Amino acid sequence: MMYRGIEYLRTKLATHEQRAKMRYKHYAMKYNDAQIGITIPPEIRQKYRSVLGWCTKGVDALADRLVFREFANDDFNVNEIFADNNPDIFFDSAILSALVTSCSFVYVSKGDDDNVRLQVIESNNVTGIIDPITGLLTEGYAVLNRDDFGTPTLEAYFTAGRTDYYSKADANVTSITNDVEYPLLVPIIHRPDAVRPFGRSRITRAGMYWQKYAKRTLERADVTAEFYSFPQKYVTGISSDAEAMDSWKATVSSMLQFTSDNNGDKPTLGQFTTASMSPFTEQLRTAAAGFSGETGLTLDDLGFVSENPSSVEAIKASHENLRLAGRKAQRSLGSGLLNVAYIAACLRDDTPYLRYQFNKTTPKWEPLFEADASALSTIGDGALKINQALDGYIDKEVMRDITGIKGAE
Structure with missing residues (x-):
C-alpha cells in the first residue's frame, strides 16, 4: 500500500x-x-x-x-x-x-x-486517511504531547502493523510493530x-450564528440599560455667566437648586425619553427560537421557561428532533x-x-429518555398483549432496551 x-x-x-x-x-x-x-x-x-x-x-x-x-x-x-x-x-x-x-x-x-x-x-x-468502507484509517498521525507554547514534542505516525514515534527531545524515531492489519488509531x-x-x-454554522446574534443583542441591551437606569437630562435657559455644573452631581443628587438671573429668567429642566428594553427581549427570544430549531432543543432548554410544567411524554414529544438526532x-x-x-x-x-x-457483536445503548411510572405501566400492558399473541416475543432484554431498567437475575 x-x-x-x-x-x-x-x-x-x-x-x-x-x-x-x-x-x-x-x-x-x-x-x-x-x-x-x-x-x-x-x-x-x-x-x-x-x-x-x-x-x-x-x-x-x-x-x-x-x-x-x-x-x-x-x-x-x-x-x-x-x-x-x-x-x-x-x-x-x-x-x-x-x-x-x-x-x-x-x-x-x-x-x-x-x-x-x-x-x-x-x-x-x-x-489520517480514512477507508470509507470500514471507517478505519489506512494511515494516521497524532500529536501525543505539546510543550507550553503548543509545539509538538512527541508525535506518532500510524500504519498497518507499525507505529513510529518521533520525539523532539532526542530527535530519534522509535518503531513498534504489531500484528494488526490496520493502524492503532481509530476514528469515532x-x-x-x-x-x-x-x-x-x-x-x-447556523448554531454559531444564532449564538452570535444573541450575544450582540445582550451587549446592546447592556449599553442601553445604562441610559435606562440613568436617563439623560438637560437644562435650558442658563445664563452664560453661571457656574458650570458637575454632570455626576446632577445625575445622583436628590435635590438641585437653580436661581433666576437679574432679569428674572429661570432655567427649564427636561429629560430625554429613555429607550425601551422590550425590543431586546423579543430579539433574544427570536435568536433562541432559531437556535432551538437548529439543534432540536426547546425554548425551555435555553432558559425561556413556559408557564405550565410538562409531563414526561410532553417533553419527549417536544424533543422529537433531538430523539432522532440521538x-x-x-x-x-x-x-x-x-x-x-x-x-x-x-x-x-x-x-x-x-x-x-465482529459483525454479530453489536453496541447497546441506554434509552435516550428514561421511562417514568406512567410509561412503565403502558409498556407493561403492551408487552403483555404482544406476548399473548406471540409467546416470548418480548423478553427481559427487550424490556431493558425499552425502559433502561435492569431486572432481577
Whole structure:
C-alpha cells in the first residue's frame, strides 16, 4: 500500500486544526466574536462583552443522553478491555469530543503489563486517511504531547502493523510493530456521509450564528440599560455667566437648586425619553427560537421557561428532533466504538482477526429518555398483549432496551 507520509499528514492537520479549536472555544464559551455594529463605539462594546452557552447546551443536551451500555454477542470478550480502561470516563469523553468537532480518535496501545490501553485524543491533534468502507484509517498521525507554547514534542505516525514515534527531545524515531492489519488509531465519527467522511459537528454554522446574534443583542441591551437606569437630562435657559455644573452631581443628587438671573429668567429642566428594553427581549427570544430549531432543543432548554410544567411524554414529544438526532448518533458512534473493539482485540490477542468476524457483536445503548411510572405501566400492558399473541416475543432484554431498567437475575 502506498502511504502519503507523515509530512503530508502534518500539513493536513495544520489545515483543519484551527477549525477544531474554534469549536472547542465555542463549547468552552471562550470564543470572542468579531465586533459588528455602527452605533456603539468598539471601546464601549468591549466593556460589555457577553458570554452565552447555547452551543455548550446544544452539545451537552445530546451527549448526556448518549449512554453506552455494553457490546452484545461479545464473542471476543471486548467488554473486558473497556472495563479495564475506566469506561465511565472513556465513553463520555469519546462521545463528547466527537459531538464537538465531528470526530474523536482512540489511540490503542499496550502497557507494560501487556494490557490494552485506550486513550481518547481530540481531533485538533489527530488526522489520517480514512477507508470509507470500514471507517478505519489506512494511515494516521497524532500529536501525543505539546510543550507550553503548543509545539509538538512527541508525535506518532500510524500504519498497518507499525507505529513510529518521533520525539523532539532526542530527535530519534522509535518503531513498534504489531500484528494488526490496520493502524492503532481509530476514528469515532458523528454523522459521516460521502461528502464529509469525518462527519459533522454538533456545533453547526447556523448554531454559531444564532449564538452570535444573541450575544450582540445582550451587549446592546447592556449599553442601553445604562441610559435606562440613568436617563439623560438637560437644562435650558442658563445664563452664560453661571457656574458650570458637575454632570455626576446632577445625575445622583436628590435635590438641585437653580436661581433666576437679574432679569428674572429661570432655567427649564427636561429629560430625554429613555429607550425601551422590550425590543431586546423579543430579539433574544427570536435568536433562541432559531437556535432551538437548529439543534432540536426547546425554548425551555435555553432558559425561556413556559408557564405550565410538562409531563414526561410532553417533553419527549417536544424533543422529537433531538430523539432522532440521538438515534442517528448512536448508529454512527456505535460503529466507531465497534472498530475500537476490533482493533483492541487484535492487539490483545496478537491475532489479525478479520473485520467481518465482529459483525454479530453489536453496541447497546441506554434509552435516550428514561421511562417514568406512567410509561412503565403502558409498556407493561403492551408487552403483555404482544406476548399473548406471540409467546416470548418480548423478553427481559427487550424490556431493558425499552425502559433502561435492569431486572432481577
